[in-house]
Amino acid sequence: MLAPSPEVARPTSRRRRPLLWFFVVRVLTGLATLLVVSVLVFAATEVLPGDAASAVLGKSATPDQVAKMRKLMGLDKPAVQRYGEWLGGILTGNLGDSAAGFASGSKAPIWPQIKDKLANSFILAAVVTLLMIPFSLALGVKAATRAGRPVDHAISTSSLAVVSLPEFVIGSLLIIVFFTWLNLLPPVSLLAPGESPLAHPRLLVLPALTLLAATLAGSTRMVRAGVIETMRSDYVRMAELNGLPKRRVVSRYALRNALAPAVQVFGQNIQYLVGGIIVVEYLFSYPGIGKELVDAVAIRDVREVQTIAILIAAFCIFINIVADFLVVLLVPKLRTASA
Amino acid sequence: MTGSDGQCGAFDAGHDHRISRKQFLAGAAGTGLVLGAGGLFGSDIATAAMETTAVRRGGVLRVAHAGAGKSETFNPARGSSFIDTSRQYNLYDPLVRVNPDLTTAPGLALRWTHNKNSTVWDIHLRPGVTFHDGKPFTADDVIYTLRSMGDPSHVGHFAVVNIRLNELKKINAHTVRVHLKSPDAQLYRSFVNGNTVVIQNGEKNFAKPVGTGPFVFGSFTPGERSHCTRNPNYWEHGKPYVDAWEDWSIDDPQARLNALLSGQIDAMSSLDYNQARVHQRTRDIQVVNAPSPSMHCIYMAVDKAPFTDNRVRQAFRLIPDRKALIAGAIAGFGTVGNDLFGKGYPYFAEFPVRPHDPEKAKALLKAAGADGLKVTLHTSDAVPGFVEAATLFAQQAKAAGVTVSVKKESASQYFDTSTLYTHLDFAQDFWAAASVGAWYQLAVQSHAVWNETHWRDKHYDAMIATATAAPNARAANRLWRQVQKVQYDQGGYIIWTNVNIVDAAAKYVKGVRPSSFTALGGWNYRSFWLNK
Numbered sequence: 001m002l003a004p005s006p007e008v009a010r011p012t013s014r015r016r017r018p019l020l021w022f023f024v025v026r027v028l029t030g031l032a033t034l035l036v037v038s039v040l041v042f043a044a045t046e047v048l049p050g051d052a053a054s055a056v057l058g059k060s061a062t063p064d065q066v067a068k069m070r071k072l073m074g075l076d077k078p079a080v081q082r083y084g085e086w087l088g089g090i091l092t093g094n095l096g097d098s099a100a101g102f103a104s105g106s107k108a109p110i111w112p113q114i115k116d117k118l119a120n121s122f123i124l125a126a127v128v129t130l131l132m133i134p135f136s137l138a139l140g141v142k143a144a145t146r147a148g149r150p151v152d153h154a155i156s157t158s159s160l161a162v163v164s165l166p167e168f169v170i171g172s173l174l175i176i177v178f179f180t181w182l183n184l185l186p187p188v189s190l191l192a193p194g195e196s197p198l199a200h201p202r203l204l205v206l207p208a209l210t211l212l213a214a215t216l217a218g219s220t221r222m223v224r225a226g227v228i229e230t231m232r233s234d235y236v237r238m239a240e241l242n243g244l245p246k247r248r249v250v251s252r253y254a255l256r257n258a259l260a261p262a263v264q265v266f267g268q269n270i271q272y273l274v275g276g277i278i279v280v281e282y283l284f285s286y287p288g289i290g291k292e293l294v295d296a297v298a299i300r301d302v303r304e305v306q307t308i309a310i311l312i313a314a315f316c317i318f319i320n321i322v323a324d325f326l327v328v329l330l331v332p333k334l335r336t337a338s339a
Numbered sequence: 340m341t342g343s344d345g346q347c348g349a350f351d352a353g354h355d356h357r358i359s360r361k362q363f364l365a366g367a368a369g370t371g372l373v374l375g376a377g378g379l380f381g382s383d384i385a386t387a388a389m390e391t392t393a394v395r396r397g398g399v400l401r402v403a404h405a406g407a408g409k410s411e412t413f414n415p416a417r418g419s420s421f422i423d424t425s426r427q428y429n430l431y432d433p434l435v436r437v438n439p440d441l442t443t444a445p446g447l448a449l450r451w452t453h454n455k456n457s458t459v460w461d462i463h464l465r466p467g468v469t470f471h472d473g474k475p476f477t478a479d480d481v482i483y484t485l486r487s488m489g490d491p492s493h494v495g496h497f498a499v500v501n502i503r504l505n506e507l508k509k510i511n512a513h514t515v516r517v518h519l520k521s522p523d524a525q526l527y528r529s530f531v532n533g534n535t536v537v538i539q540n541g542e543k544n545f546a547k548p549v550g551t552g553p554f555v556f557g558s559f560t561p562g563e564r565s566h567c568t569r570n571p572n573y574w575e576h577g578k579p580y581v582d583a584w585e586d587w588s589i590d591d592p593q594a595r596l597n598a599l600l601s602g603q604i605d606a607m608s609s610l611d612y613n614q615a616r617v618h619q620r621t622r623d624i625q626v627v628n629a630p631s632p633s634m635h636c637i638y639m640a641v642d643k644a645p646f647t648d649n650r651v652r653q654a655f656r657l658i659p660d661r662k663a664l665i666a667g668a669i670a671g672f673g674t675v676g677n678d679l680f681g682k683g684y685p686y687f688a689e690f691p692v693r694p695h696d697p698e699k700a701k702a703l704l705k706a707a708g709a710d711g712l713k714v715t716l717h718t719s720d721a722v723p724g725f726v727e728a729a730t731l732f733a734q735q736a737k738a739a740g741v742t743v744s745v746k747k748e749s750a751s752q753y754f755d756t757s758t759l760y761t762h763l764d765f766a767q768d769f770w771a772a773a774s775v776g777a778w779y780q781l782a783v784q785s786h787a788v789w790n791e792t793h794w795r796d797k798h799y800d801a802m803i804a805t806a807t808a809a810p811n812a813r814a815a816n817r818l819w820r821q822v823q824k825v826q827y828d829q830g831g832y833i834i835w836t837n838v839n840i841v842d843a844a845a846k847y848v849k850g851v852r853p854s855s856f857t858a859l860g861g862w863n864y865r866s867f868w869l870n871k
Contacts, residue, residue: 054755054757055410055755056410057492065491065492066757098409099409100408100409100410100561175597179597179600179601186601186603187594187597187598187600187601188589188594188597188598188601188603190587190589190598190603190604192564193558193560193563193564194560282590282591282594283591283594284594285589285590285591285594285595285598287563291562292562294408294590295408295409295562296408296409298407298408298409298410299408299409299410301409
């Protein structure tokens with residue numbers, strides 16, 4: 001696929017609708033990135049040792065049976081052809097069949113198997129995001145406006161401590177506190193197949209808190225840095241010298257410009273959530289896409305691994321575009337600069 | 340029979356086993372059913388409390404296991420993980436059951452009779468049993484099951500390799516005649532596994548599996564959960580006690596334990612050994628602990644240098660301080676092994692445990708011209724305790740002048756026969772098998788599928804065949820002793836421990852009796868009841 005590069009387009013349209021043009025370019029480069037990712041994902045899964053045929057048949061299978069199963073799964077075709085079929089399938093909405101289905105002698109399309117898991121992971125990530133943004137803004141601004149004072153030290157030091165802990169440590173500590181000591185919350189988040197976590201909000205608390213702790217710390221620090229930097233800028237000084245109340249200065253002038261780097265951090269954090277969620281889902285046995293991915297890797301279900309990987313990549317790229325777009329909307333200077 | 344009788348009586352005294360005890364005696368009388376001494380572990384097992392309170396019915400029994408993800412299945416031909424086995428034993432029934440003390444009891448087969456040289460067997464089936472769909476259980480189902488096992492990719496295939504599957508004959512509705520290729524006096528011992536349970540005539544896709552077992556299929560999502568309901572027509576009168584049973588797939592051992600501690604599940608298999616020690620002290624849950632014939636071993640391929648020399652193999656068997664390995668690698672949940680498989684099973688040979696003797700090992704290695712030896716021990720965290728045992732072994736080997744470097748292999752490939760498994764010269768394994776004979780068929784015969792020590796000897800194969808054919812317990816004892824003597828003197832196995840089976844259940848779960856055969860009292864959910 002050839003993505004038209006910005007240079008090819010006529011400059012007039014750029015000038016007329018800079019925002020739209022920016023958006024189009026970002027989407028097209030996003031798609032190009034996705035294409036590159038698809039090649040990388042495919043290549044990476046190709047070099048995984050072992051294949052689905054021998055994995056699902058077990059250790060007593062004869063070479064003959066493995067060969068038959070390989071043929072049934074289409075693993076005997078050349079790599080380029082398989083890549084083409086996979087990509088074509090994704091573009092036409094046909095994600096293919098999972099290896100587990102072949103093992104039981106029937107067909108098991110991938111989409112119905114992963115859609116509930118995607119929804120569960122999305123719900124968890126959304127809960128974390130919805131909490132992370134207001135909390136990190138509040139804490140970050142608080143620390144920034146009290147820079148150098150005890151409140152700032154408390155927030156900065158504790159966020160530094162938390163950000164340096166891996167998720168499984170945070171999660172285990174939360175389990176010890178909220179289950180072993182206080183016996184308030186369930187230490188595992190078991191859901192019956194097909195059940196939504198929204199029906200059991202208690203099960204979401206500890207996984208969400210773990211992810212929140214891991215992401216909140218980083219974003220709070222970034223918001224703090226951003227606000228402090230803006231507070232030092234000339235226009236804020238000017239506003240302060242003009243006698244505007246501090247609260248007004250922060251909310252009306254500083255925050256909006258400080259938000260630009262923060263939005264980028266939020267974007268990064270959401271992308272990070274997709275990775276962190278795999279660890280947290282395992283820790284709490286939460287039935288999300290992370291466990292699905294681990295299970296698929298275990299039986300070398302290459303097609304499903306590739307599909308999940310590309311969906312995650314697409315999500316990350318999407319979040320990136322949204323974040324970039326928001327930044328441009330927030331900072332007028334960037335909008336006019338592109339024209 | 341003698342020797343096992345008193346032991347059996349002791350175990351079957353509980354009210355819920357009276358029926359099987361009676362049937363067992365009826366079955367054993369006048370047949371060739373041979374039962375070996377099961378008393379080796381007897382005292383440990385017998386300490387499990389006998390339930391005397393009235394059974395309380397109802398409730399949902401929720402059990403968690405390390406899962407097998409997407410490859411979990413109710414198809415006995417495929418499933419070989421813990422959770423699959425748990426499901427096989429509770430949706431279906433085996434022909435023969437194994438008691439907690441490793442003696443046998445009738446399952447779907449009441450009696451096994453054979454001709455003089457045990458080449459023709461009649462399996463007399465339990466009458467009046469129905470499948471979950473209402474169809475009666477007959478000889479046709481058993482014939483279909485045995486034939487399905489003829490497929491070499493069936494996990495339970497080895498049970499029928501000696502059977503002439505084309506000559507299976509239905510004598511009447513409840514009798515099947517089986518012709519063997521070579522004599523086997525313990526044929527019934529091959530039909531005790533989860534993979535050898537009886538399926539219904541014509542069953543192919545297992546999308547909605549039908550069995551004769553204590554629970555009826557409800558729903559199933561591989562890698563997550565299965566839900567089955569009580570079979571009201573189960574042949575074992577009054578059982579099961581709970582209304583429904585669920586098997587949950589929770590891979591992480593800590594999450595599994597947390598689920599139990601928080602009351603989200605009622606029982607679990609494979610409790611971490613160190614956690615087991617903790618909870619034996621705190622007594623907040625039942626630690627279900629049974630010694631078993633399952634073993635941890637280090638194996639040497641006898642066709643690869645330096646292990647071609649028996650003096651080297653003997654020296655290596657003197658290297659491990661077995662007690663220290665048990666304490667260090669499996670938190671003490673094991674008994675010292677004597678380099679032979681099957682402690683507790685009939686015909687197991689009680690040869691003395693080799694001592695930790697680095698000086699003698701050194702002398703043997705010197706005599707073999709192998710002093711200052713350097714070897715690589717392949718390990719993996721595929722089985723808990725492997726890496727710890729390998730590391731300890733390497734340290735202990737220093738005293739004998741052997742440099743052992745430990746190489747950790749990928750867990751997913753460790754048991755893959757197309758890459759690592761059976762291709763390594765010096766590595767670790769974990770074994771469980773249904774009898775001494777079964778293990779020799781699987782591991783030591785020339786063409787055994789998992790012949791990891793590369794032991795290939797036509798003469799030895801003949802010895803195994805002769806022992807298998809032994810017409811009575813006395814001869815069998817003598818012949819199996821000879822077979823085991825060869826392994827004890829020259830084999831490639833360092834079997835350093837017979838490892839315990841350690842599971843857990845909430846305190847309100849009653850009827851859980853530790854079994855030396857397999858996990859959670861032999862996956863015996865039909866006897867569990869909830870006192871809450």
